[in-house]
Amino acid sequence: MNRINKKLQEDKKLLSIYFTAGYPSLNDTVDIIEDLEKNGVDMIEIGLPFSDPLADGPTIQKSSSQALKNGMTTAKLFEQLKDIRKTVSIPLVIMGYFNPMLQYGVDAFCARCQEIGIDGLIIPDLPADEYKLHYKETFEKYGLINVFLITPQTSNERIAFIDNMSNGFxxxxxxxxxxxxxxxxxxxxxxxxxxxxxxxxxxxxxxxxGINSEETFNQAAKYTKGAIIGSAFIKYITENGIDNIGAFTSKIKP
Structure with a gap:
């Protein structure tokens, strides 16, 4: 069973943290992942930086720009993560825009994810219909869960379609x-x-x-399986560095 599905079966509210690979410094990626797991995070979303991140606010945009300046690339991220499963057991998801994946080659990208031990992908600009038509078979071949997004504007009919397509969360x-x-x-x-x-x-x-505190985490988790924090965590490591990640996570889930 995919690690994401195993985690979803646990009787607890899940905390997932997003951060941008290669930020604050190029080689911080693995240290951040290992520290997040040590500090009780249930799942990690590793952001693949992109030059035109449409859905991201200024905090994540700045971290992406800096990561790209630092030298982060798709190939570099895969190189950094090649031994990650020797030290980390929680689910790992790569979140990024579709363009870098297309440039790398979708089949090659998914194959590398499987090799490394990535459990799923979140691709905000890949529509569910397009995924179903062209990429579902490839993702499933390599055991990857594709995580779809919904918003308050998504119709019930569309949500039902996405729910039917989903094999994770x-x-x-x-x-x-x-x-x-x-x-x-x-x-x-x-x-x-x-x-x-x-x-x-x-x-x-x-x-x-919008999750940035124990209060907003609990508000979200009241109705769902858990919550994802991105901008608030990136702000924290921008201001404080990566040496005391536990001080951040303990404020969200004491």
Whole structure:
């Protein structure tokens, strides 16, 4: 069974952390992953930096720009991760835009992910229909879960289609804004969380965008399997470095 599915079966609310590979420094990637696991994180999303990250707010955009300046590439990331399964056992997901994967070659990219021990991919700009038509077979051949995103604007019909296609979890974007642009959840978002919860989808949901504290984590996890933190973590390592990651995670899940 894929590590993501094993993790989803655990009787707990899951904390997933996103960070940009190659940031703050080019060779920080593996240290950050190992420290996050040691500090109780359940799953990690490794951001593959891209020059035109449409869904990302300024914090993640800046980290992507810096990572690219540092020399991060798809090939470099795979080289850094080649021995990651000797030290890390939690699910690892690569999150990135489709262009670098196309440039690398989708089959070659997926094959390398399987070799290294990557469990899934999140590709915000790959539509579910396109995936189903052209790439589903390749992902499944290499044992990779493709994680689809939904937003408050996604219709129930579309959500049902995505749920039917999913073999892991659904990434529930908390709002229509870019990452890192919120400070909490209001009534509108709570209604959205409840609406999706009441649909009783077969796939568990994990909420991302706007999670930055124990309070917002608990708000999100009340209706779903857990939450994803990205911008708040990147802000933390920008300001504090990577030597005391536990000080960040302990504030989210004491």
């Amino acid at each position: 659904i990434y529930m974007v908390s709002s229509a804004s870019v990452t890192g642009s919120q400070s909490g959840f209001g009534d509108e978002q709570t209604k959205y969380f409840k609406r999706i919860s009441d649909m009783h989808l077969k796939s568990p949901q994990i909420i991302g965008f």
